[in-house]
Amino acid sequence: MSRPSLPIRLxxxxxxxxxxxxxxxxxxxxxxxxxxxxxxxxKAATEFDRLPEGVASLPASERLTVRDAADVDHRRARLxxxxxxxxxxxxxxxxxxxxxxxDKAPGAYKKCLSPTGPAVVHLLSRMDTIIMRGLACEAAxxxxxxxxxxxxxxxxxxxxxxxNYAIAYFRPQRPNGRxxxxxxxxxxxxxxxxxxxxxxxxxxxxxxxxxxxxxxDNTCYDLDRYCADPPMADRFATDLAVTFLPxxxxxxxxxxxxxxxxxxxxxxxxxxWVTLVSAAIDPRIDASFPVAGVLPLALLxxxxxxxxxxxxxxxxxxGVLDLxxxxxxxxxxxxxxxxxxxxxxCFNGPRPSLYADLLGKTAGRxxxxxxxxxDESHARHKISRWALxxxxxxxxxxxxxxx
Amino acid sequence: MTKPARxxxxxxxxxxxxxxxxxxxxxxxxxxxxxxRGFLRVTAFALGALxxxxxxxxxxxxxx
Numbered sequence: 001m002s003r004p005s006l007p008i009r010l011x012x013x014x015x016x017x018x019x020x021x022x023x024x025x026x027x028x029x030x031x032x033x034x035x036x037x038x039x040x041x042x043k044a045a046t047e048f049d050r051l052p053e054g055v056a057s058l059p060a061s062e063r064l065t066v067r068d069a070a071d072v073d074h075r076r077a078r079l080x081x082x083x084x085x086x087x088x089x090x091x092x093x094x095x096x097x098x099x100x101x102x103d104k105a106p107g108a109y110k111k112c113l114s115p116t117g118p119a120v121v122h123l124l125s126r127m128d129t130i131i132m133r134g135l136a137c138e139a140a141x142x143x144x145x146x147x148x149x150x151x152x153x154x155x156x157x158x159x160x161x162x163x164n165y166a167i168a169y170f171r172p173q174r175p176n177g178r179x180x181x182x183x184x185x186x187x188x189x190x191x192x193x194x195x196x197x198x199x200x201x202x203x204x205x206x207x208x209x210x211x212x213x214x215x216x217d218n219t220c221y222d223l224d225r226y227c228a229d230p231p232m233a234d235r236f237a238t239d240l241a242v243t244f245l246p247x248x249x250x251x252x253x254x255x256x257x258x259x260x261x262x263x264x265x266x267x268x269x270x271x272x273w274v275t276l277v278s279a280a281i282d283p284r285i286d287a288s289f290p291v292a293g294v295l296p297l298a299l300l301x302x303x304x305x306x307x308x309x310x311x312x313x314x315x316x317x318x319g320v321l322d323l324x325x326x327x328x329x330x331x332x333x334x335x336x337x338x339x340x341x342x343x344x345x346c347f348n349g350p351r352p353s354l355y356a357d358l359l360g361k362t363a364g365r366x367x368x369x370x371x372x373x374x375d376e377s378h379a380r381h382k383i384s385r386w387a388l389x390x391x392x393x394x395x396x397x398x399x400x401x402x403x
Numbered sequence: 404m405t406k407p408a409r410x411x412x413x414x415x416x417x418x419x420x421x422x423x424x425x426x427x428x429x430x431x432x433x434x435x436x437x438x439x440r441g442f443l444r445v446t447a448f449a450l451g452a453l454x455x456x457x458x459x460x461x462x463x464x465x466x467x
Binding site for chain 1: 413434
């Protein structure tokens with residue numbers, strides 16, 4: 001047999017290299033093999049299995065100080081005053097504008113910055129347009145969802161020509177009487193979670209999805225749609241109110257539509273911090289799930305430090321551990337914090353193991369339930385299928401009698 | 404068919420089928436067990452490999 005010519009050998013060699021690259025890419029991107037790669041990496045034990053150097057116990061500045069129900073009520077009133085300027089949660093504040101069925105009739109809106117629907121947006125868009133995805137532009141892609149009656153857009157103008165909030169309220173055709181508040185974190189919008197929200201709606205959950213301030217519709221980019229109304233009262237024109245009012249408004253609006261026998265809040269990354277505070281100040285939230293996000297401030301490192309700004313002014317009143325317990329302060333209330341042990345971004349490793357038992361015991365004394373879970377199924381900064389399954393077990397078992 | 408072509412073709416096909424199954428099975432989206440970005444990378448490499456082996460086989464047949 002004659003030896004193949006040089007071009008043929010080159011092509012076969014290149015083909016073999018590309019085939020090996022395909023296999024390596026598969027191993028790199030698939031969650032289970034990515035975890036193995038992370039575990040085998042140099043310094044993996046230091047990063048993911050051991051506590052950071054010098055952190056053998058919880059720093060004194062982060063001790064739990066909430067002891068009983070009176071303590072919780074007192075701290076809650078102080079937090080609410082700090083955020084909203086009055087000691088009572090603003091349970092009467094409704095959206096300034098409600099646009100019903102934006103999936104069918106989106107109304108007038110400014111040019112969409114993100115060019116396409118949910119499936120390919122990450123592949124075709126630049127980051128600065130991904131984080132600006134607006135409901136009016138995306139809602140039509142959700143029109144065919146199973147059990148979706150419609151999507152309402154709830155908006156309010158908070159700071160003149162600068163800050164607003166916009167909540168996507170997904171109404172199921174056959175509601176199961178449970179509400180899920182979903183809070184997205186930074187560098188993304190809730191549209192990125194379209195599959196998760198789609199499954200919730202199909203199962204009958206009413207979903208209120210929210211972005212962080214400055215993301216998605218939470219800007220006055222579309223001045224006419226979101227910021228034409230006179231701004232809300234001055235006491236809502238603070239960074240804290242801009243961040244923490246939307247979940248309160250979402251619950252106010254939802255309860256005005258129908259009774260719910262269970263309200264859950266799920267937040268990822270920076271959204272986990274919003275979830276932590278919202279569940280602490282709003283006892284209407286029965287179950288809360290900060291995912292890939294919250295740690296006592298003294299344990300933050302590197303890019304995690306940016307989370308301080310979300311709770312600035314609040315942690316002087318109540319530390320992160322106290323906030324955690326306040327979300328599970330009575331019978332029927334629970335919080336599950338989920339950490340991605342191999343998270344390639346942040347909030348990884350075993351640090352929460354320092355205080356997980358303490359949170360569980362303290363919440364238990366008050367009548368609630370608190371758990372910390374470590375997700376070892378992937379190495380990304382996300383809510384995994386494993387975590388969602390754990391979360392939904394709790395959501396389905398939490399709440400009051402059917403309304 | 405040469406040995407590298409057989410191995411490369413088999414690897415590329417196996418990777419392509421595995422990636423498609425895993426991507427579709429976890430919801431066919433960016434936040435699935437295999438993200439869309441990963442699926443597309445695997446697909447690009449595998450199709451590239453199959454194209455190389457295909458052109459090589461065609462040249463081989465033409466040279467006979």
